[in-house]
Amino acid sequence: MAAFKNIKLLFVPLRIFLNKTPSSLQLNLYRFKYNEAYSVKSVLLDHPVGSDVVVKGWVKSIRKQKRTTFMHISDGGVEQIQVVIPSSACDEDCCFNSAVEISGKVVVSPKCNQPVEIQGEKIKVVGKLDLQSFPFGPRKYYPPEYVRQQIHLRPKTNTYSAILRLSSLISNALQTTLIQDNFVSVFTPILTSNDCEGAGEVFLIRPSSNEMCREMGGNRKPEESYFNKKVYLTVSGQLHLEAIAGGISKVFTMGPTFRSENSRSRRHLAEFRMLEAEIAFCNDLQPILSTIESLVKQSAKIILELGSLDLVTVGNYYNENLEESLNELLKFSFATISYREAMELLLKNRDSFKTPPRDGADLGSEHELFLVNHMGGPTFLVDWPANIKPFYMRTSDDAHSLVSCVDLLVPGVGELCGGSLRENRYDILKSRLQALNLEESLNWYLDLRKFGGSPTGGFGMGVERLIAYLLRIPNVKDIVPFPRTPHNCPM
Amino acid sequence: MAAFKNIKLLFVPLRIFLNKTPSSLQLNLYRFKYNEAYSVKSVLLDHPVGSDVVVKGWVKSIRKQKRTTFMHISDGGVEQIQVVIPSSACDEDCCFNSAVEISGKVVVSPKCNQPVEIQGEKIKVVGKLDLQSFPFGPRKYYPPEYVRQQIHLRPKTNTYSAILRLSSLISNALQTTLIQDNFVSVFTPILTSNDCEGAGEVFLIRPSSNEMCREMGGNRKPEESYFNKKVYLTVSGQLHLEAIAGGISKVFTMGPTFRSENSRSRRHLAEFRMLEAEIAFCNDLQPILSTIESLVKQSAKIILELGSLDLVTVGNYYNENLEESLNELLKFSFATISYREAMELLLKNRDSFKTPPRDGADLGSEHELFLVNHMGGPTFLVDWPANIKPFYMRTSDDAHSLVSCVDLLVPGVGELCGGSLRENRYDILKSRLQALNLEESLNWYLDLRKFGGSPTGGFGMGVERLIAYLLRIPNVKDIVPFPRTPHNCPM
Numbered sequence: 001m002a003a004f005k006n007i008k009l010l011f012v013p014l015r016i017f018l019n020k021t022p023s024s025l026q027l028n029l030y031r032f033k034y035n036e037a038y039s040v041k042s043v044l045l046d047h048p049v050g051s052d053v054v055v056k057g058w059v060k061s062i063r064k065q066k067r068t069t070f071m072h073i074s075d076g077g078v079e080q081i082q083v084v085i086p087s088s089a090c091d092e093d094c095c096f097n098s099a100v101e102i103s104g105k106v107v108v109s110p111k112c113n114q115p116v117e118i119q120g121e122k123i124k125v126v127g128k129l130d131l132q133s134f135p136f137g138p139r140k141y142y143p144p145e146y147v148r149q150q151i152h153l154r155p156k157t158n159t160y161s162a163i164l165r166l167s168s169l170i171s172n173a174l175q176t177t178l179i180q181d182n183f184v185s186v187f188t189p190i191l192t193s194n195d196c197e198g199a200g201e202v203f204l205i206r207p208s209s210n211e212m213c214r215e216m217g218g219n220r221k222p223e224e225s226y227f228n229k230k231v232y233l234t235v236s237g238q239l240h241l242e243a244i245a246g247g248i249s250k251v252f253t254m255g256p257t258f259r260s261e262n263s264r265s266r267r268h269l270a271e272f273r274m275l276e277a278e279i280a281f282c283n284d285l286q287p288i289l290s291t292i293e294s295l296v297k298q299s300a301k302i303i304l305e306l307g308s309l310d311l312v313t314v315g316n317y318y319n320e321n322l323e324e325s326l327n328e329l330l331k332f333s334f335a336t337i338s339y340r341e342a343m344e345l346l347l348k349n350r351d352s353f354k355t356p357p358r359d360g361a362d363l364g365s366e367h368e369l370f371l372v373n374h375m376g377g378p379t380f381l382v383d384w385p386a387n388i389k390p391f392y393m394r395t396s397d398d399a400h401s402l403v404s405c406v407d408l409l410v411p412g413v414g415e416l417c418g419g420s421l422r423e424n425r426y427d428i429l430k431s432r433l434q435a436l437n438l439e440e441s442l443n444w445y446l447d448l449r450k451f452g453g454s455p456t457g458g459f460g461m462g463v464e465r466l467i468a469y470l471l472r473i474p475n476v477k478d479i480v481p482f483p484r485t486p487h488n489c490p491m
Numbered sequence: 492m493a494a495f496k497n498i499k500l501l502f503v504p505l506r507i508f509l510n511k512t513p514s515s516l517q518l519n520l521y522r523f524k525y526n527e528a529y530s531v532k533s534v535l536l537d538h539p540v541g542s543d544v545v546v547k548g549w550v551k552s553i554r555k556q557k558r559t560t561f562m563h564i565s566d567g568g569v570e571q572i573q574v575v576i577p578s579s580a581c582d583e584d585c586c587f588n589s590a591v592e593i594s595g596k597v598v599v600s601p602k603c604n605q606p607v608e609i610q611g612e613k614i615k616v617v618g619k620l621d622l623q624s625f626p627f628g629p630r631k632y633y634p635p636e637y638v639r640q641q642i643h644l645r646p647k648t649n650t651y652s653a654i655l656r657l658s659s660l661i662s663n664a665l666q667t668t669l670i671q672d673n674f675v676s677v678f679t680p681i682l683t684s685n686d687c688e689g690a691g692e693v694f695l696i697r698p699s700s701n702e703m704c705r706e707m708g709g710n711r712k713p714e715e716s717y718f719n720k721k722v723y724l725t726v727s728g729q730l731h732l733e734a735i736a737g738g739i740s741k742v743f744t745m746g747p748t749f750r751s752e753n754s755r756s757r758r759h760l761a762e763f764r765m766l767e768a769e770i771a772f773c774n775d776l777q778p779i780l781s782t783i784e785s786l787v788k789q790s791a792k793i794i795l796e797l798g799s800l801d802l803v804t805v806g807n808y809y810n811e812n813l814e815e816s817l818n819e820l821l822k823f824s825f826a827t828i829s830y831r832e833a834m835e836l837l838l839k840n841r842d843s844f845k846t847p848p849r850d851g852a853d854l855g856s857e858h859e860l861f862l863v864n865h866m867g868g869p870t871f872l873v874d875w876p877a878n879i880k881p882f883y884m885r886t887s888d889d890a891h892s893l894v895s896c897v898d899l900l901v902p903g904v905g906e907l908c909g910g911s912l913r914e915n916r917y918d919i920l921k922s923r924l925q926a927l928n929l930e931e932s933l934n935w936y937l938d939l940r941k942f943g944g945s946p947t948g949g950f951g952m953g954v955e956r957l958i959a960y961l962l963r964i965p966n967v968k969d970i971v972p973f974p975r976t977p978h979n980c981p982m
Contacts, residue, residue, distance in 0.1 A: 164735065186655060186659065209751070216978075454617050
C-alpha cells in the first residue's frame with residue numbers, strides 16, 4: 001500500500017497535496033477544462049511532471065542564447081513560470097511583453113525556485129508588440145509619474161499588476177469580514193437628489209442628448225428634464241444606508257463616491273471608493289471603533305497570508321519592507337484620544353507647524369500626521385465640536401457642544417475613516433434641518449425617526465486610502481486603474 | 492468523562508455544536524462583545540439556556556393577553572425570536588415595528604419552532620412608532636406598487652428585507668465564484684470621456700457650482716470646466732476592463748452603470764449594477780458561456796443553501812415556489828442556439844407575435860421569451876449579424892457578416908447577459924473606428940492591439956435582472972433599494 005502510494009506520487013498534481021480543490025467541484029469541472037487548463041497557476045499546481053501542456057501568457061523576461069532561450073511567462077497571476085525552449089523555435093515576434101501560447105512538457109526544474117518548469121516545443125505569438133514604441137523596457141525602473149502617463153498600458157508592469165492583485169485581496173477582505181460579522185451588503189444609489197454632507201462640492205447630471213432633454217423635460221431646464229429635479233452624484237451613501245438600517249440592523253455598501261473639489265493633493269480623487277457601514281441599536285462609539293479596527297487588521301492579515309510575493313514586488317519599488325510594517329500594524333492596539341486632548345497637544349507644539357492649529361477648528365494634514373506620530377500608530381480622534389461637523393451627528397449626552405463622532409488617522413495618509421452616532425431624536429434633528437433649510441428635501445430622513453428608528457451609528461472608509469496606507473503608496477493615483485482628478489479624464 | 496460532558500451540555504451555547512465559530516476568532520473576540528452580544532442570531536446560537544441576555548430589535552408581531560404578552564423580535568437577520576413577557580412590563584409605546592431592547596433569560600421553548608425563547612423581564616422602547624401614520628400594518632398584504640411609494644420605509648417590511656438579504660447572498664456568490672476561479676476584482680471608472688456602446692444614451696456631468704465651473708474652466712462651457720472635456724457616466728466598464736486584462740488575464744468589476752433612456756419597462760432602470768468580466772487568451776465563446784452558466788447556478792445554489800427561510804417569504808408574496816424553480820434551474824443544461832436558427836424558428840411562428848420578427852434585426856422582448864420557452868430554459872443565443880452589434884465584437888472566422896457574441900436569454904426576464912470575443916486585429920479594428928469617427932477618442936483602445944494584445948473575450952451581466960430571474964420578481968424596481976427611473980429620484 002505504501003509502495004503503491006509512492007509510485008502514484010509522480011503522477012499526482014501538486015494541488016492534491018496542498019488540498020486546494022475547488023469548493024464546489026461539480027460546477028467547476030467543465031469550466032476548468034476551458035479557462036484554467038492553460039493558466040500558469042494550474043500548470044504549477046495541477047499538472048504532474050511529464051504531462052503535455054499549453055501555457056498562455058506574456059513574456060516577462062527573455063534571454064536568447066545560441067541554442068536555448070529562457071523565458072518567464074506570466075498570465076497576470078502572482079506566479080510566473082520558466083520556459084526553456086530551443087532558440088530555433090523563437091522568431092523575433094517573440095519579445096518582451098508579447099502575448100504567446102507555448103506548448104511543451106512539464107519537467108522538474110533543475111535550479112529554479114519553482115519545483116517545475118516547461119520544456120517548450122512550439123511557440124505561437126498571439127499578440128505582437130511594437131518594441132520601438134512600447135514605453136517600458138525589461139528590468140528598468142520608471143518613476144510613478146512616468147508610468148501614470150501610460151495609464152492604459154500600466155497594468156502590464158509588474159509593480160502595478162501586483163498593486164491590482166493586492167487591492168483585490170483587500171476589497172475582498174473588507175467585504176468578507178463584514179459578511180462574516182452578519183452585515184448585509186446593499187447597493188445605495190449613485191444618483192441622488194440629496195447632497196448628504198451639504199458641502200456643495202457635487203457633480204450635477206443631465207442627459208447628454210438635447211433631444212432627450214426636450215422629449216422628457218419640455219420647457220424645463222436640461223438638468224431638470226430627466227428626473228424633474230436636479231440630481232447629483234452621491235458624496236456618501238450614508239443617509240440611504242440609514243433607511244435600510246431601519247429594517248436590517250447591520251448593513252454596508254462599497255461603491256464609488258464623487259467630489260468636484262479643485263484639489264491636486266496626493267490623497268484626493270474626484271471619484272473614489274468608500275466602504276460605508278451602518279449599525280442599528282448602537283448608542284456607543286465602541287462598536288464602530290472595533291469594527292473599523294478589525295477591518296484594517298483583517299485586510300493586513302489577508303495580504304500577508306495570500307499576497308506575500310506581491311508585497312515584496314511593491315515594497316521593492318517603493319523601498320519599503322511591507323511585511324515588517326504590516327506585522328507592526330497587527331501588533332498595535334489603535335489609540336483613542338479626544339479632540340480636546342488632541343488640541344491641547346497640538347497647541348503645546350504649535351511651533352512645529354506651518355499653519356498653527358486653531359482651537360475649535362478642523363485639523364490640517366500636518367496636524368493629523370503629528371498626532372499619529374505622537375500616538376505611535378493609527379489613532380481614533382473622538383468627540384469633536386458640533387459646529388464643525390455635519391448635521392446628522394448625535395449631540396453628546398455629556399457636553400452639548402460636542403458630537404459623538406470619530407476620525408481614524410493613520411500614518412502617511414491622515415484621515416482614513418470618519419464615523420459617528422446619528423442624531424435619532426426627532427425634535428433635535430428637525431430643528432437642525434430647519435436651520436439648514438433642508439427640512440423639505442430631507443423630510444424622508446427625518447421620517448426615519450418617527451417610525452421605530454433605533455439609535456444608529458456608522459462610518460465610511462476610503463478604500464484607496466486604506467490601500468495607500470497598507471502598501472505605503474504615497475499617491476492614490478497609483479492605486480485606482482483610471483484616476484480622475486481636475487483636468488484629467490483622458491479615456 | 493461521558494457524564495461530565497452531559498452536565499456541561501446545558502451550559503454550552505448552540506454555536507459550539509454547530510461548529511460555527513468565527514474563522515478568525517482572535518480579532519473577532521472584542522468586536523463580538525459589543526456588536527453581537529444582543530443579536531437575535533447570537534441569542535439563538537451562543538447563549539446557553541439560563542443565561543441573562545439583552546435582545547435588541549423591532550417588534551414584528553405582538554399579541555397582548557391579560558397577564559402575558561407574546562412578541563416576535565427581528566433585528567433584520569433571517570431569524571426572529573419569540574419573547575414572552577408580563578403584560579404589565581409593556582406600555583403602549585411597545586407596538587408593531589417599534590424598536591425595543593428587552594432584557595430577560597434564555598429559556599427552553601415549549602412549542603415554538605425554535606429551541607429557545609426569551610423570558611422577558613424589562614422592555615425599553617428605544618425607537619417609538621407613530622402607528623397612525625405608519626403605512627404598513629401587521630399581517631397584511633400590500634401590492635408592490637403601494638410598497639414602492641413608501642420607499643424609505645420599505646426595508647421594514649418582511650418581504651423586502653428578505654429580498655435585500657437574498658440580494659446580498661447573490662452578489663456575494665457572484666464575486667466569490669469568480670475569485671475562486673482566479674479572477675481579480677478591479678474598479679473600472681464611473682466617469683469616462685468615452686461612450687462605450689456609442690448609443691448616445693448617456694448622462695453628462697458638470698460641477699454643480701457655477702463658481703467652481705468658472706474657477707476651473709475660465710471661459711470653457713460648464714460641462715467642460717472640470718475635466719477640460721465632456722465627461723459622461725459609464726454605460727459599461729468593458730473597454731477599461733480590456734486594458735486591465737492586458738496585464739491580468741482574468742478580471743472582473745461589479746459596479747453601477749447608467750442609461751438615460753426614456754423607458755418605463757419593468758426591466759429597465761436609469762442606474763443599475765453590472766457584473767463585467769474579461770478573459771485574456773480567449774479565442775472561443777465556450778469559456779464565456781461556461782463562466783456565465785456557473786455564475787447563475789452558483790447564485791442559485793447559495794440562496795438555496797443559505798437563504799431558504801427568505802426564499803419562502805419572497806415566494807409566498809409572489810405566489811411562487813422558489814425552491815422548486817431554483818432546483819429545476821440547477822438541473823437544466825443551458826441551451827445554445829445560433830441567431831440564424833433562432834430567426835428561422837421565429838419566422839416560422841411569426842403569427843404568434845404582436846410585432847413580427849425581422850430577419851437581420853434585433854429581437855423584441857416577446858421574441859426573446861418565445862425562444863426561452865421553446866428551448867425549455869436559459870438559452871445562449873450566439874453568432875449575431877455584425878451590423879446590429881457594436882464595433883468591438885470580433886468578426887467570425889467562418890462568416891464575415893457575423894460576430895462571435897452571445898446573449899443569454901432567461902425565462903421571465905429576457906436578456907440577462909451579453910458577451911463577445913473582442914476584435915483584436917489591429918487593422919480591422921482601426922478601420923471600424925475610422926468609419927465611426929472614433930479613432931481619436933478610442934486611440935488608447937486601439938493601442939492595446941499594438942502592445943501584446945492577446946485575443947480576449949468577456950461579458951456583462953445585469954445584477955438586478957439576475958436577482959429578478961432567480962427570485963421570480965416581475966419588476967426590477969422591487970429589487971434595488973432606491974430605484975432610479977424617468978421622472979423618479981425622490982431622495
